[in-house]
Amino acid sequence: MRRMPALLSALIALMLASLTVGAAHVDLRDIFSDDRAMLVLLESRLPRTVAVALTGAALSVAGVLIQALVRNRFVGPDTVGTAEGAALGLLGVTILFPASPLWVRMIAASLAAMVTTWLFLGVIRRLPAREVMLIPIAGLVLSGVLGSVVTFIGWQTDLMQYVGTWLLSGEFSGVIAGRYELLWVAAGAAGLAWFAADRFAILGLGEQVATGLGLSTASVMRLGLAVVSVVTAMVVTTVGMIPFVGLVVPNLVSRVMGDNLRASLPVVALSGAVLVLACDLVGRLVIYPYEVPAGMILGILGAALFLWLLHRRPAHG
Amino acid sequence: MIQISNLGHKIGGTQILHDISTSFPKGKLTALIGPNGAGKSTLLRLVGRLEPLQQGAITVAGHDVARTPTADLARVMAILGQQTAVASRLRLCELVAFGRWPHHQGRPRPEDRTKVAQAIDAFALSKLKNRFLDEVSGGQAQRAHIAMAFAQDTEWLLLDEPLNNLDMAHARALMARLRDLVDRQGRSVGLVVHEINYAAAWADHVIAMKDGRIMAEGTPDDVLTEAVLSDLYDAPISVGRHKDRPLVLHHA
Ligand SMILES: Nc1ncnc2c1ncn2[C@@H]1O[C@H](COP(=O)(O)OP(=O)(O)OP(=O)(O)O)[C@@H](O)[C@H]1O
Numbered sequence: 001m002r003r004m005p006a007l008l009s010a011l012i013a014l015m016l017a018s019l020t021v022g023a024a025h026v027d028l029r030d031i032f033s034d035d036r037a038m039l040v041l042l043e044s045r046l047p048r049t050v051a052v053a054l055t056g057a058a059l060s061v062a063g064v065l066i067q068a069l070v071r072n073r074f075v076g077p078d079t080v081g082t083a084e085g086a087a088l089g090l091l092g093v094t095i096l097f098p099a100s101p102l103w104v105r106m107i108a109a110s111l112a113a114m115v116t117t118w119l120f121l122g123v124i125r126r127l128p129a130r131e132v133m134l135i136p137i138a139g140l141v142l143s144g145v146l147g148s149v150v151t152f153i154g155w156q157t158d159l160m161q162y163v164g165t166w167l168l169s170g171e172f173s174g175v176i177a178g179r180y181e182l183l184w185v186a187a188g189a190a191g192l193a194w195f196a197a198d199r200f201a202i203l204g205l206g207e208q209v210a211t212g213l214g215l216s217t218a219s220v221m222r223l224g225l226a227v228v229s230v231v232t233a234m235v236v237t238t239v240g241m242i243p244f245v246g247l248v249v250p251n252l253v254s255r256v257m258g259d260n261l262r263a264s265l266p267v268v269a270l271s272g273a274v275l276v277l278a279c280d281l282v283g284r285l286v287i288y289p290y291e292v293p294a295g296m297i298l299g300i301l302g303a304a305l306f307l308w309l310l311h312r313r314p315a316h317g
Numbered sequence: 318m319i320q321i322s323n324l325g326h327k328i329g330g331t332q333i334l335h336d337i338s339t340s341f342p343k344g345k346l347t348a349l350i351g352p353n354g355a356g357k358s359t360l361l362r363l364v365g366r367l368e369p370l371q372q373g374a375i376t377v378a379g380h381d382v383a384r385t386p387t388a389d390l391a392r393v394m395a396i397l398g399q400q401t402a403v404a405s406r407l408r409l410c411e412l413v414a415f416g417r418w419p420h421h422q423g424r425p426r427p428e429d430r431t432k433v434a435q436a437i438d439a440f441a442l443s444k445l446k447n448r449f450l451d452e453v454s455g456g457q458a459q460r461a462h463i464a465m466a467f468a469q470d471t472e473w474l475l476l477d478e479p480l481n482n483l484d485m486a487h488a489r490a491l492m493a494r495l496r497d498l499v500d501r502q503g504r505s506v507g508l509v510v511h512e513i514n515y516a517a518a519w520a521d522h523v524i525a526m527k528d529g530r531i532m533a534e535g536t537p538d539d540v541l542t543e544a545v546l547s548d549l550y551d552a553p554i555s556v557g558r559h560k561d562r563p564l565v566l567h568h569a
């Protein structure tokens with residue numbers, strides 16, 4: 001497999017670039033003699049770089065899972081109400097228990113995200129199976145409705161500025177040491193999914209085939225639901241939702257190497273990390289020394305990639 | 318043996334199956350025939366626990382379908398549904414390999430790989446095995462699905478219209494394989510067929526269904542008669558003989 005080394009090299013190169021780019025000058029060659037450079041590196045650059053990579057990887061894996069759960073390629077954790085659910089949970093905690101510690105907020109966000117994603121799964125169960133486009137549309141409607149609810153409550157309680165950071169502009173400029181570590185939980189959850197990769201791949205073959213092969217579809221659905229929700233909730237809590245990664249990366253990888261998830265999930269994770277790192281870097285460079293949010297760059301690039309995907313003919317393997 | 322007792326089934330208030338009691342004999346090839354909407358697929362899906370039981374009982378080789386864990390049943394019977402369209406982009410060899418999953422749960426042993434290779438070979442898929450499912454023809458995809466069920470290598474094999482999309486040569490090859498499974502490996506097979514002559518030529522036992530009930534069952538000679546078939550399909554049907562087996566003629 002030659003894809004992994006290529007992706008790994010790209011990842012390392014982008015991470016090194018991400019460590020050196022920024023308003024404060026940091027030369028990686030003399031960090032050991034320069035205390036200030038070391039401080040910037042450890043407190044800001046490294047956390048940011050790691051946060052970006054973890055976010056891209058975890059969201060892409062979550063995208064694969066939600067697509068396998070609903071058996072439809074045109075959905076991602078940002079289009080089925082999961083992110084809005086997490087925001088709703090955060091909002092609820094912020095209003096009801098303003099002084100609650102981080103772990104309470106994290107659990108509330110995850111649980112609320114699970115509930116709304118479960119709601120989505122319940123809605124699409126009742127849709128006619130042949131209408132492929134109804135599923136993404138149902139997801140967009142659900143996230144639209146939930147988003148309005150969040151916005152409404154946000155206005156009423158004067159918490160709009162929080163809502164904005166959770167849902168509107170996913171970006172990494174605020175990441176410093178001590179403020180991003182939750183993303184490791186997201187990455188851990190995504191990593192857990194790899195151990196059940198075969199199960200998710202079989203579930204993707206349809207309930208009928210999965211049952212025939214002796215899979216307990218309900219428990220695999222629950223696991224998928226939990227991973228997607230936890231990943232999304234952690235991302236929403238720490239950096240705000242990043243659009244398109246969870247939709248585009250799984251599609252690109254599936255085009256090239258298919259849906260044998262045991263083999264493709266690592267590639268999905270690496271590609272997601274590379275894509276978001278690249279977008280974050282572009283966002284930091286285009287109007288240097290100011291920044292454009294990575295989420296915005298992804299919105300543009302992701303939409304373009306997606307259109308290209310829709311129009312490309314399937315390659316013969 | 319598959320034992321079905323007092324099976325009833327409703328979908329949305331409509332009674333689809335009416336108090337069915339029958340059995341699929343062990344070590345035989347059983348063909349399920351009947352007009353569209355007779356309830357053949359529903360019956361097979363209930364046996365294959367793809368649908369929850371509402372009324373009655375089914376045992377497969379002594380395992381109560383309602384109580385046995387689905388993972389255990391997957392080592393006793395393999396079932397191929399009527400709808401095989403999948404949205405997954407798997408290579409044909411990966412699909413077939415999933416047939417072994419009930420036996421190894423993700424850690425394939427050498428014997429699993431051998432069985433997969435045999436199944437790929439048996440259905441003439443060697444040249445296509447690295448193609449993606451969405452990049453082969455309907456009949457080729459169908460053969461891959463049958464090969465997956467074969468690779469599962471279970472005592473019982475249940476197939477709903479496996480001849481769908483297959484050309485005459487591949488259809489005959491499949492029937493010959495099934496015969497071989499029954500005669501030489503002591504397996505039992507149940508399949509739904511629409512082309513009666515495949516049942517006439519290859520089956521040991523025929524079950525004829527109409528309107529959610531069993532109209533007739535027995536050997537091909539007993540069931541595939543002008544009287545039964547004309548009644549079953551509400552059309553005059555003549556039956557001749559060929560090589561000492563019934564031959565159903567549809568150009569009246
Ligand atoms: N999801 C459903 N909702 C409502 N009715 C259904 C549903 N599925 C099947 N039916 C009805 O149940 C009856 C039996 O269907 P079934 O699929 O078992 O027939 P079949 O004998 O396999 O037919 P075919 O030869 O066309 O495959 C039919 O009258 C059908 O209309």
Ligand SMILES: [Mg+2]
Nearest residue numbers: 357358359399
């Ligand atoms: Mg049918």
